[in-house]
Amino acid sequence: MSAIQNSIFTPETAARFDKLATIYPMKRSALVPMLLYAQDELGYISEPAITEIAKRLDLFDLDVRNVMSYYSMLRTKPAGKYNIQVCTNISCMLRGGYEILDHCKAKLGIGHKEVTADKMFSLEEVECIGACCWAPAMQVNYNFHDDLTTVKVDDIIEQYRQGLGKDVK
Template sequence: MSEIANTIFSPELAARFDKLVTIYPLRRSALVPMLLYAQDEVGYISDEVIAEIAERIGILELDVRNVLSYYSMLRTKPAGKYNVQVCTNISCMLRGGYEILDHCKHKLGIGHKETTQDGVFSLEEVECIGACSWAPAIQINYDFHDNLTTDKVDVLFQIYRDGQGKDVK
């Protein structure tokens, strides 16, 4: 496969994709990393993203869609600027994960896999995010927040709404 002249991706991401397909024994092995990088740049996996990634790897669009349908962390619809993932796996569940999820739903006025009208937040219930010792925990984009209470969640939402992001202890 050669480089794609009319890419929908930034020059930096297109170059990263060109390299990715060369470092795996099978080009197809680059599919999930490419989908994740594309989602980070575009915001979700659109039909255009699917088409270009399939072309870059040399597989059918259907093959890309099959992989896309398997992984819950890949989105086919735009998410909010801040994607709130609430863990409800066993450790978080036992320490209030469902209460945190219910609070988020109420506070944001949205449900699972929905986005606020202003596009600032989206919400997902997810399985383990690897913070079991510090449950309950959420992830906002790639930032982890743990040992949560509903009051801490309210503070986090205001900080993110104000554009400040990152950890709050």
């Protein structure tokens, strides 16, 4: 396959996509990794991203959208600078996951898959994030926060608000 001309992605991401399309027995298998890389670069998966990825993998745009509809971690709208994902799966639910989610909704003034007016935070209710032993847990971008209380959540949100979030534990 020849490289896409006038890619919407950076040269590094476009080169990564070119390689991904060759390392799987079926090119289609590169779809989810490409979508994740596209989302990391763009902040969400835009219509032009869908079209380009479909072309790269010899798929229809609809094929890409169908896969996207299955995965809750793939977004078609921009998220906040800090995307808060609160787990409400069984372990987190039993240890207060819904209380943490409701607290985040009240604290931030937004609901599921919404973004604060200042675009600083977005909020999602998600399935298991793999922190069952330390429930309740949430993830902010790629940082995990566990053994949560509402007081701890307030501290975490405030640290992210102050730009100290990547160092928050």
